[in-house]
Amino acid sequence: MLIDHPLLGLRDSSEFIYMGDAKLLNRPNWKSQNSMTKFIDYGYLRKNPAGVHKELWYHEQGDRSWLVVTRNTVTHEILKVELARET
Amino acid sequence: MAKIVLKREKPLNGYSKVINKIEIAEYKFDSLISLAIPLKRERKCKLNFKNSLGEPMPSIENSIISKSGILGFRIGLDLLFICNPSHSSFAKKTVPLLKQAFYITDQTGGWCGVEVDGDRVIEMLERICPLNLSQKIFAIGDVKRTIMDHLNVIIFRETEKKFILFSPSSSSGSFLKSIETSSRNI
Known part of the structure; x- marks a missing residue:
């Protein structure tokens, strides 16, 4: 599988590490009233869809950037790749 | 008391060899x-x-x-x-x-360098390197960090047929073996 890195172009997926659901970028506010429920959701619950999914990929054997990859988990088609710092 | 001066060893001990007309040598740096x-x-x-x-x-x-x-x-x-x-x-x-x-x-101390040079160097590298090494994509002076044989490598293109590869010194022996094996497999 090739990932079209926004800065470096097409790179082999073996250079990357899959780091989970991109919802991890949105950490809940610990001050909110129902923060416990939100943190349980944030820490443990995943949708695991068969279809389009936003994922975090870390370019460990490359420029050490974090990417948000929108990928179809059924076909492995990659629809969009963005730098996590710019999302 | 005698003054003791420590001298740093090179990770590959000054290795140099030619395999299938590819010159493989440790790249020495201060x-x-x-x-x-x-x-x-x-x-x-x-x-x-x-x-x-x-x-x-x-x-x-x-x-x-x-x-x-x-x-x-x-x-x-x-x-x-x-x-x-x-x-x-x-x-x-x-x-x-x-x-x-x-x-x-x-x-x-964390890195070792290996120079690979020769007419068939691309054939050797394409067996272990996932990058496109075509000069249109990876020109002279370009550098990329990637993975070769599960090891982290920084690859620098010095000329059309000469590359310098930097890899962690702790696994430099394994990395050198990958290069040697790939050179023999051409």
């Missing part, structure tokens, strides 16, 4: 440092780089070679490496200048 650009200080770092090395800061995956032979290359948005083959005033003059703008880490 020091290798990494530079990190502090947040929102890219402009200052660009000026500092030019003042310190006499060359503009390279763009991502590009390199410069200073008049004194120092190789500088940029791996990512905020990460660069400087490799000093043998310039004597590097540690005393250049590094303190660079420290005024960059975060600096000495990585000399």
Whole structure:
């Protein structure tokens, strides 16, 4: 599988590490009233869809950037790749 | 009491061999440092780089070679490496200048360098390197960080058929074996 890195172009997926659901970028506010429920959701619950999914990929054997990859988990088609710092 | 002076061993002990007309040799350097650009200080770092090395800061995956032979290359948005083959005033003059703008880490002991040179070098590399090594994509002076045989490698193209590969010194023996095996498999 090739990932079209926004800065470096097409790179082999073996250079990357899959780091989970991109919802991890949105950490809940610990001050909110129902923060416990939100943190349980944030820490443990995943949708695991068969279809389009936003994922975090870390370019460990490359420029050490974090990417948000929108990928179809059924076909492995990659629809969009963005730098996590710019999302 | 006698003064003891420690002498650093090269990771591959000065290795040099020719396999299938590919010259494989340890690339010797005095020091290798990494530079990190502090947040929102890219402009200052660009000026500092030019003042310190006499060359503009390279763009991502590009390199410069200073008049004194120092190789500088940029791996990512905020990460660069400087490799000093043998310039004597590097540690005393250049590094303190660079420290005024960059975060600096000495990585000399952490990496080994291997030069591979020869007409069939692409055939050898394409067996272990996932990058497109076509000159249109990976031109002379370009540099990329990638993975070869499960090992982290920084690859620099010096000429059409000569590359310098940097890999962690702790696994340099395994890396050299990959290169030798790939050279024999052409």
